[in-house]
Amino acid sequence: MRSFALKLLALLTTTTLISVCLTGIASAATPTVPTNLTATPGNKSVVLTWTASANTPTDYIIEYSPDDFTGITVTFAPNIVSTATTSTVTGLTNGQAYLFRVKGTNGDGTSAASTAVAATPYSNHTPNDLALFDACPTALIPSAGFSDVASADVSCIKYYGITQGTTATTYEPLEFVSRWQMALFLTRLVTATGTTLPSGTGQGFTDISGKSAEIQTGINQIKQLGITIGKTATTFAPDDYVTREEMALFIERLLKAVPVGPGGNEEFVTGSTTVKEIKSLDTDHNFTDLGTVSLLGMQNAIINLWNLGVTEIATATVYEPSVNISRLNMAQMMARALDHTNARPAGLHVQANAYTSASSNNLYISVTNRTSDFKPISGTPIDTFRYLHTGITGYSDFSANGSCAQTSSTVISITPCKIDVGESVTDIKGNVTPWITALTAGQLWDYWAWTAAAGTLYDNDIHGTAASKISIRG
16 A cells, blocks of 8 residues: 555656656747847838837848849848847848848747738938039029929920920929920030030931921031931931930030039049039939949939939939830939039029038038029129128118128128229139138028129119128027
8 A cells, every 4th residue: 555655756847757748848838939120221121110019039030032032032131139229231242132130049949930021122322413503593483483393403495495384374284395495405405504605516316307496406416516427327216206215414514514603513524734614523313223224324324413412312222214204303413413513593693502500511602693594794893791690680781772781791701891993703603613601500680692893882772772681599
């Protein structure tokens, strides 16, 4: 009997131990599945965030795949053990779509994978050679008055006579642009920069004879300027639509044929001692579809214009080279191209490259003078002065009799509010060389530019209507 009792006790003890071990295995100490995974793409990287697993994970396993996890699966190893619920996956290929998933893990096991999320890394470069100033400052350019589009860029090219619209009140922004229409737009843009057009004599195109004399002349002129070489040596294909890659090539070549304006970007044509032309030497860009471009020259043109800030969306990752250019996108690219050229509004105007949050190391001021048809006016003596807003009720830049208040200060002039002998004058391009000015954060200044005969003192009652003023906050 005693022997049986001992055997029974031993059996019960063993059973209890086995039960305890089994209970440990099935205790759900393995982390639960991470949830709410999100993926934010960047340059050759993706930032992942998720909601933590339960059951005290000691690390997370990150996996990604360029397919649906049925083929290649890569485990991302940042070389640290971490319970953080965010991680940046690096070493990815821009333009390649990936799926990502996360697993929680600890000494008791690893969870199943989270729901996979997709992301495509992309370049996040910024254009390197933007123009400092605008050919179409918003405050100076009237609305185009078209009922079917409200675009400052369309208003810009109408202001310079590049377009008149399809009717007096419509522009048809989504319509495509034929090559013969583009020839006219391009010649008008050239004229707006102050450049004299060539003769327009025949250039050997055999397929344009059915077009009007104006169209034939325009086509021949852009050939003479080197903006086009034609579809072939003897054909222009005037009725074909212009693709976006062709548009880039047209604009790139046009910019090399016209003078740079104040704050426009120019580089040496070759080497470092020859003449310069409007272009960018940088090769960064964010486009992922340039492999579809027809010719290398077109690809280079697109990259060049992106760095100049001419392509209409700086943050886009696709350019769509083979898509026909719309009239709206054409206007956007032309307006941005004009910023680099010597095209500036009619009259005497002062402008800055920034009007808010301006600091002493990046605030540039430009003064230009143009005729009513945008031709440069050289030799104009320019006086510039500025006033600091005081915050005092009733404060004015000028005294009651129109003369300058005592708080005025000079900018680049000899005496503020006076046209002195030896004053800065506009150059052959109708511009005063841009200069840097210093502002203190939080201050608000008015900058004025005006002209008159030597010895004249500024009187706002007399000179105010022709003077130009901008306000800049530091």
